[in-house]
Amino acid sequence: MSDKIGINFDREGHKYNFAGAGAGVSGEDGIIKEQDRLLPIANVGRIMKQILPPNAKISKEAKETMQECVSEFISFVTGEASDKCHKEKRKTVNGDDICWALATLGFDNYAEQLKRYLHRYREQEGERANNNQSRAPPAGDFNEETSNYRGELLMRSAEIPSTPLKFNGGVDGRSNTSSLSRPF
């Protein structure tokens, strides 16, 4: 019995594709890099789906394009934040730097929401540190605490609408800074 059942190492290597592959990926090295440099297509797709009406469909290519765009977004903003740190002779890029970079690059409405989010997160972290000194929560409680803490974080900070398609304002439904009403 010498046939290689199930092993298919052809020259192109495995095309796993679950991270969303760009065009022309070949060789295992290339594929590993694709997985590393993109956010998972399932997560990206989920966020897209949540903001659209229930009957909307999204092509796989659109999700892949979105993956690429998000990675580019992260690089773009990080680059700006990192430059600032460099100029100020600081070694660590922190949350404030990200907020600053977002505002600088034109994402003012994100920056505002995220500043509040970050503030909440830091408060919670401070509280958690104090709580942990008095008790260590068991694993079950830990999960409960997790979702409550982050749930609270979300609720009390950015007012991001949960209903899809709020086109009357910006992303947060309040401001008109991003001109969604501008005709194409």
Added chain:
Amino acid sequence: MRQAGTYSGILSGGISGRTGPHLLPLARIKKIMKKSGDDVKMISGEAPIVFSKACELFIEELTQRSWMVTMQGKRRTLNKEDVASAVAATDIFDFLLNLVSESDRSGVDATDHPLEMDALIRS
């Protein structure tokens, strides 16, 4: 497989796998941040958390804008050309212009079509 680190448990969505408000993997975000430049050396723990929310907002905005193009075309399936149109129409998404036009040109480049060139030469 993966070791429990800074981004497991409370930050990445809980041991039970519930994602809650964090919809994007923090360790991956951190990796992408590191790749953005050689001078990105140290990243605070909160930076990927801020980014996970920022990316959510970004995906939501780009998706909504793309969907408007889809609707204008009286379609129900959001495709990548819709995303490209939305990028082209939004100033703050200018940094994406090359990226979306590259993905459009993954096939034949129409300007290089030999028949057309021949026709032009003969006319």
